[in-house]
Amino acid sequence: MRMESGAGSMGVRFTVLGPVEVTVDGTRLDGLAPRHRAVLAYLLLHARTVLGHDRLSDAMWGPTPPETARSQIHAAVTAIRRVLRRAGAADVLQTRDAGYVIVPEAGQLDLDEFTAALSAAEDPQRIRAALALWRGEALADVTADYAADARTRLTERRLAAFERLAELELALGRHEHLIDELIAQTAAHPLREKLTCHLMRALHLAGRQPDALAVARAFRARLADEQGLDPSRAFTALEREILAGDATRAPVRQVSFLPYDLPDFAGRDSELDHLTRGTREGMIYAIDGMAGVGKTTLAVHTAHRLAGRYPDGRLFVDLRAHTVGQRPLDPVAALEILLRQIGVAADRIPADLAGRSALWRAELAGRRVLLILDNAADAEHVRHLLPGAPGSLTLITSRRRLTDLDGARALSMDVFPAADAIAMFGGIVGERADKEPLAVLDVLQLCGFLPLAVRIAAARLHHRSQWTVEYLAGRLRGERRRLAELSTGERGVAAAFTLSYRQLAPDGQRMFRLLGVHPGRDFDPYAAAALMGTDVYEAEGLLEELFDAHMLLQHEPGRYTFHDLLRDHARALAAPDEVPGALGRLSDHYLRTAITATDRLFPYSRHLRPSAPGADGPLLEDPAAAVAWLDAERANLIASGVHAAADRPCHTTDLATTLYAYLDGHIHHAEALPLYDAAVHAARDPAAQAQALLNRGVMHARLGRHDQAHLHTPRALVLARQAGDRHAEARALCSLGDVAWDSGDVDQARAHYDRALSLYRETGERRGEAIVLGNLGLVHSRQDRHDQAHRVLHQALALFRDLGTRAGEATVLGNLGTAYEREGDHTRAADHFTRALALFRDLGYRPGEAEMLASISRLESRGRSTA
Structure with missing residues (x-):
């Protein structure tokens, strides 16, 4: 960061693990009142x-904020910005559409560093x-409603970290220097059993058996007095070990570094079965x-x-490929951690990668260990860490598919089943x-069944006793705040x-962002190429990279989609200045290709569509x-047309016109309605209207919504004549004929149809x-x-067959059936109704199918009454 005044480089730092402060080069910046610090800390x-x-x-x-809550928060944000500007870090606090976000850089926030250091929880130095x-109690000077719970959670993490440190150092024989620390911690937390166990073991290893047993007796008494409980079986077993053991003997070191x-682990039965039943010596699984x-x-x-199958050790190393504020752990450092875990002094x-890798393989020869290589960046990240001989099981986790890791079995995880x-x-x-099962399903669907999202949503609800599940679902429904x-x-x-996104190359990041603004649910490489403004081959390569990084899903070859939450994230990342151009290119692609497709299918009406x-x-x-x-x-296509109505109205009307023959002829009327509603609002000139x-x-x-169908027909006729659009005028007259027919005015219907027929023949519109x-x-049959x-x-019928319009053919066959029925020729009527029924069924057009079934039933009923 740099001072706005032009001063030299400074170290800006935020602290919450103690008093909440903003410092520059170690100097605390004033200017934040207690309420301001509370907002900053949150x-x-x-x-x-x-x-x-x-x-x-x-x-x-909490649930009863003051009336001035919004203005107080605004004042706090203003004060925080003022301090950040003085620190030369004004861009750390940003305003977004949905609120505020603070984005500290690596090394600026002590909590980030604490979290990152604990990711290598098998390394005592990093834990220390x-x-x-x-620097004392977390959030030491914050008294806001949230502070107590947050402080408790952070303190628990601190204690868990110290307990892990003690466990590791005891395993390494460093008990002497731990005793004073453990005495201090157990005095502060006298009912924490694991701390007491560590102190007992440290005293025992130091030859102080009476002191270890005295600690055990004091813990038992306090636990009984204050909570009415007995210690756990593990505590009792350790106590017996101390009673029976020689004060000078070293304990058997149990080499287990598993987190x-x-x-509350739930589900994953098929994956567990695959891993536990299918494992054998020397196997590698890439999850x-x-x-x-x-x-x-x-x-x-x-x-x-x-664990029981691998008595020589259960090892774990976090390779940190996706850890906040940290670079991935390189293989040299990872090998040092693993070698220390198996007891190598x-x-x-050795100092070099080759030497450490060779020693690692030699040490594992003849051993049966279970090894977890967590959070790997790619295959190269783990290649030097793999055991070289059978006997061990290796589980690798990665956000990327490790397709080039020879010999590894892949297990790709999906979101939870319901x-x-x-x-x-x-x-x-x-x-x-249990009381709100439907609301639970709503929450889970809004979480996209992603385990992390489900766990976080459940944790939020668990700690808010006044919330209902439905209230939580309501909070999650807003896409901007989800x-x-x-x-x-x-x-x-x-x-x-965000961590996954940052691992992508710049072109991959741009593709991810732009795909997020795609108005539809899925996309192919051509649509992706249009969004990016590149060729289809480059676009397909980027899509495959995103797929391998699990940033995209693929439900069928050549078509990609997002997990719902990833789509929200991608859309939020898109820069405002890159969205209009991308959507414009996508709209052009969809319109051009739709025109090409409909011209192939309906060449006779090409003149009615845009070029x-x-x-x-x-x-x-x-x-x-x-x-x-x-x-x-x-x-x-429909989503693109609807989305473009406000900013690119011509795209909406052109696409609606282009797709009309397809959507009508292939019976997609209900799906099409949103597009045509949008086109009505987007149309600007009389012809388009x-x-x-x-x-x-x-x-x-x-x-079957005839009132809606003909509601605006008179206005459409006036607009068509005003624009001199003979085709639109013919369509309006045909629609008015339908209105007259439905009202029983057969003569008026015939007059409208005759005029429409003349206009259609004049314009060469054969389908009309x-x-x-x-x-x-x-009409003629009725008369x-x-x-x-x-x-x-x-x-x-001949025209429809020549045009290849099967829906029209089915309709006319039904009309012929009606004509024969009026003439009393029920045999021919039934034959035509049956042929029409078969066509409607083949097309999947349920209203036509229902009408034909009703006509056939009517004929059969008449036949029975005659008999």
Whole structure:
């Protein structure tokens, strides 16, 4: 950081592990009142997470904030900014649409350093360095509503770290210098059993058996007096060992460096079965998956279950590929940690990678160990750490697929199945989850069934007794605040995603951001290329990189999508200045390719659609390819048109016009309605307005909503004539004919249809001509002009068949059935209804199918009554 005044480089630092302070080169900056420090501390506890006013207010004052809460928070943020500007760190506190976020750099926040140091919890030196960061009680000068719970959580982490340090140093025979520290800690926390056990063991190893037993007796008495409990079995076993043992003998060292196994571990039965049943000596498993999916949790739980098979050691090293504020642990340092874990003296460990790797393989020869290499960046990160001989099991976790790690079995983890997510959530929340099962499912779906998100949501609810599950679901429904809600303490889904994002190359980061603004649910390489403004081959390579990094999902070859929470994260990262250009390129791609596809399918109506300039999209060389592309992209095309209505209205109206023949002819009316509603609002000139109103009317009519279908037809006719659009005028007249037919005015219907037929023939619009002929056939039949009815209906049938419009063909077959029924020829009527029914069923058009079934039933009923 640099001072705004131009002073030299300074060290800006934020501290919460003690008094809350901002310092520069060790000098404390004044200017923050107690309330300001409370807001700053909460922002720092949730660093890199956007916090809104409601969340901050809830933290400061709980459920009953003062009326001035918003202004007080604003004043605190203003004061914090003032101090940060003096420190030359103004950009650390940022304002986002959803609230505020503080983004300290590496080395600026003591809590980040503490967390990072503990990631190497098998290294005593790093744990001591982490504990040295504490300068007293956490949040020492903060009295806000949230402070007590936060202070308790941080203190628990501090104590757990010291207990792990004591365990490691006792295993290394460093008991003498631990005794004073353990005496001080047990005096401060007299009912903490693990601390007492460590003190007893240290005294025992130092030859002070009576003192060790005295500590045990004092603990037993205090526990009984204050809590009415007896010590655990582990405590009793240690006590017996001290009673029976020689005061000078060294204990048998149990080499286990596995992290804590979660007591509420839930689900993952198939993965556990795969790992525990399928393991054999010398096997390597590479467990990969997106951030927060539970890779480390699964590996650790598996290791604890299999621990008995590996008596020579259970080893663990965090390679820190995705650790806040830390570089990945290089193989040289990782090998030193592993060699020390199996008891190799420091003076025997070579300095270079090759020497350490060779020693590591030699030491493991003949041993049976279980090794977890956690949080690997890639295959090269772990290659030198693998055992060289059979006998051991290695579990590797990584956010990337380790496709080039020869000999490793891959296990790719997905999000939770619903049952596993329910089990975890209920195990944490308790009976409140049982009372609101539907709300629980809402929460889990809003969490995308991602284990980290589910655990955080459950933890937030568990610590807020006044909240209901439905209230939590309501807080998660807002896309802008969802990721902010899914954070607690120092953990957060957004923070986990950010680490994965930072590991991507610049082009991969840009692709990830731009895919986030895609308005649809999935995308192919051509759409990705349009967003990026690059060619399809480069885009496909970037998509595959994101897929390998578990930043994207792939449910079928060539099509990619996001996990819902990753989509939210990607969208939040997109820079405002890069979004319009990307969406413009995407809109152009979709429109150009849609025009190409519909021209392949409906060449006779090409003149009714916009022209398509040269495109870099798929070739679509035949109608089958065109239909396949339109079917695959239909939801995206509709979403693109709806999304563009405000900023690119011409794209919306052009796309709606382009897709009309496909959406109508292939029976996608309900899906299409949002696009045509958007087109009505987006249309700017009379011709576009007329077309949009008529297209929307057709979609409503196909769905049986005739009042909606014809509501704006008169206005559409006026607009069409005003624009001189003969085709739109013909469509409006045809629609008015439908209105007259529905009201029983057959003569008026015929007049409208005749005028429409003349206009369609004048403009050469054969599909419109076929539609009107089909309608006129019914009019002539109703007026008992049977020869004319058959003539025009067969003309319509021939036109539809020539055009390849099967929906139109089915409709006319039904109309012919109706004509024959009016003439009393029930055999021919039934034959035509049956043929129409088969076509409607093949098309999946349920209203047409229902109408034909009703017609057939009506004929059968008449036949029975006649008999």
